[in-house]
Amino acid sequence: MIEKHRSRRMMPSADVEPALQATPFLPPIRPDAPLLTDEQRMRLAAIATRVRVAPREVVYREDSPASSVFIIAEGVVKAFKDMSSGRRWITAFLFPADVFGLAENGLYVRTAQAVTAALLYRFDVNVLIETLKQDGDLQFKFLCKLTHEVREAQRQTILIGRKDAIGKLAMFIRQLQREPGGSRDIEIPMTRSDIASYLGLSLESVSRATSALERRGVVCFPNRHLVRIIDQAQFDRIESTL
Amino acid sequence: MIEKHRSRRMMPSADVEPALQATPFLPPIRPDAPLLTDEQRMRLAAIATRVRVAPREVVYREDSPASSVFIIAEGVVKAFKDMSSGRRWITAFLFPADVFGLAENGLYVRTAQAVTAALLYRFDVNVLIETLKQDGDLQFKFLCKLTHEVREAQRQTILIGRKDAIGKLAMFIRQLQREPGGSRDIEIPMTRSDIASYLGLSLESVSRATSALERRGVVCFPNRHLVRIIDQAQFDRIESTL
DNA sequence: CGGACTATTGAGACTCCTCAACTAACGTGG
DNA sequence: CCACGTTAGTTGAGGAGTCTCAATAGTCCG
Numbered sequence: 001m002i003e004k005h006r007s008r009r010m011m012p013s014a015d016v017e018p019a020l021q022a023t024p025f026l027p028p029i030r031p032d033a034p035l036l037t038d039e040q041r042m043r044l045a046a047i048a049t050r051v052r053v054a055p056r057e058v059v060y061r062e063d064s065p066a067s068s069v070f071i072i073a074e075g076v077v078k079a080f081k082d083m084s085s086g087r088r089w090i091t092a093f094l095f096p097a098d099v100f101g102l103a104e105n106g107l108y109v110r111t112a113q114a115v116t117a118a119l120l121y122r123f124d125v126n127v128l129i130e131t132l133k134q135d136g137d138l139q140f141k142f143l144c145k146l147t148h149e150v151r152e153a154q155r156q157t158i159l160i161g162r163k164d165a166i167g168k169l170a171m172f173i174r175q176l177q178r179e180p181g182g183s184r185d186i187e188i189p190m191t192r193s194d195i196a197s198y199l200g201l202s203l204e205s206v207s208r209a210t211s212a213l214e215r216r217g218v219v220c221f222p223n224r225h226l227v228r229i230i231d232q233a234q235f236d237r238i239e240s241t242l
Numbered sequence: 243m244i245e246k247h248r249s250r251r252m253m254p255s256a257d258v259e260p261a262l263q264a265t266p267f268l269p270p271i272r273p274d275a276p277l278l279t280d281e282q283r284m285r286l287a288a289i290a291t292r293v294r295v296a297p298r299e300v301v302y303r304e305d306s307p308a309s310s311v312f313i314i315a316e317g318v319v320k321a322f323k324d325m326s327s328g329r330r331w332i333t334a335f336l337f338p339a340d341v342f343g344l345a346e347n348g349l350y351v352r353t354a355q356a357v358t359a360a361l362l363y364r365f366d367v368n369v370l371i372e373t374l375k376q377d378g379d380l381q382f383k384f385l386c387k388l389t390h391e392v393r394e395a396q397r398q399t400i401l402i403g404r405k406d407a408i409g410k411l412a413m414f415i416r417q418l419q420r421e422p423g424g425s426r427d428i429e430i431p432m433t434r435s436d437i438a439s440y441l442g443l444s445l446e447s448v449s450r451a452t453s454a455l456e457r458r459g460v461v462c463f464p465n466r467h468l469v470r471i472i473d474q475a476q477f478d479r480i481e482s483t484l
Numbered sequence: 485c486g487g488a489c490t491a492t493t494g495a496g497a498c499t500c501c502t503c504a505a506c507t508a509a510c511g512t513g514g
Numbered sequence: 515c516c517a518c519g520t521t522a523g524t525t526g527a528g529g530a531g532t533c534t535c536a537a538t539a540g541t542c543c544g
Binding site: 081084085089091092102104109129132133134135136137139140142143146147149150151153154156157158160161163200240241242 | 323325326327329331333334344346351371374375376377378379381382384385388389391392393395396398399400402403405442482483
Binding site for chain 2: 522523524525532533
């Protein structure tokens with residue numbers, strides 16, 4: 001099971017050197033744009049440490065001093081914040097080529113924990129900053145990546161803002177299927193509880209939503225960590241009907 | 243009325259040169275960090291065009307070609323997206339020192355419209371990029387700013403994720419009061435409708451929430467664009483009770 | 485083959501949404 | 515300067531959807 005997750009979403013060379021999957025961004029960038037050059041890749045690799053983490057392993061904790069930034073090579077990581085009420089709020093699931101570890105006033109804002117076994121590139125923040133300042137071009141790739149992050153975050157906001165559980169779930173599934181025209185089979189590495197605290201729903205509502213989608217013949221679940229879209233048209237309609 | 247809005251939130255020198263209000267970020271940055279140097283300010287000013295916009299004036303439209311990036315010097319701008327359902331989602335209110343105009347595949351993702359009279363700095367995207375690439379230090383300020391944006395977006399997600407209208411409203415008011423220890427009087431430049439489509443509530447719910455807060459003696463509204471916190475303790479309790 | 489965790493399903497309470505009527509504020513032109 | 519029309523905001527009644535609590539079923543692992 002874990003193996004399956006690991007093999008998924010892997011960038012072609014992601015297991016060898018850090019990758020920044022940056023789709024066109026900030027500016028009207030020429031289509032040839034922001035994948036890292038071999039040289040940049042090597043420069044990053046030179047200052048990075050490879051870290052393997054097991055499922056459920058905590059990468060760093062909320063409010064602890066932030067000295068590292070991470071890029072994911074393989075696996076899935078979740079970032080969450082424990083609210084005063086005891087609720088746990090998952091703010092993001094992180095996939096290969098994602099950057100995480102952003103700090104505020106020198107402290108991590110959330111806790112990062114591995115969902116599946118994962119391979120991470122760890123950067124000392126000060127070293128990374130120096131490297132970026134000296135290579136304006138490389139830094140620009142980071143800038144683009146962050147721009148992308150901003151939009152992702154805003155997309156998530158729209159997702160969370162929806163009221164209907166099935167719509168939320170459909171949007172979530174769509175997000176998991178990173179490439180728009182991807183396969184009809186989509187892996188779901190995280191648990192229902194994780195999905196619930198990401199979508200701002202109760203576990204029960206998520207469960208009811210999955211049942212509803214299945215009952216209507218929109219999707220089926222060969223197992224709990226896999227969903228197959230049966231009726232794409234209806235799926236799209238549910239997803240985009242706000 | 244407009245004059246009041248204009249005088250608010252103005253950076254000391256914001257009316258003279260572009261400012262990037264960047265609080266400590268990405269890394270455990272030394273406290274002296276990322277305000278622009280005079281030289282950087284001038285460099286930016288040299289490639290920027292000052293643009294004045296009237297209330298309700300559209301700065302750019304969704305899906306139009308994106309050739310400019312903006313920094314706000316004075317005033318308030320809102321960014322929204324019209325959903326297929328006809329609903330209008332306000333994704334952000336932008337204040338002085340905020341950057342906006344991020345594009346996806348060369349097109350603007352949202353429409354930007356002035357809430358109050360505003361003064362903007364307009365940058366040609368290609369010129370800005372070149373400038374940034376040549377000044378790694380300046381680009382780093384942008385990087386920090388974007389990091390900040392990411393966190394802001396995630397904060398908004400938490401806000402939107404709340405179910406209770408009064409709690410949402412309280413968090414929103416808190417956000418308007420940019421500095422934590424600010425005055426008890428907080429200006430609300432936007433309309434109730436704007437607030438509603440930002441918070442993902444109906445106009446009626448926002449109205450009921452304001453009434454409820456006032457009835458409970460937590461705040462009062464000297465006029466519709468001004469709120470005064472009466473009972474800070476209770477306010478805090480409502481805000482942080484998720 | 486248990487035991488613990490994860491997920492599903494049911495019943496009732498609560499909150500927000502929609503529809504609708506009404507009031508208040510603004511600003512435009514006579 | 516006032517009257518009027520338009521936009522913005524308030525308040526009420528009923529319906530839809532999710533949440534909580536509780537009990538049951540399914541899955542993973544030792």
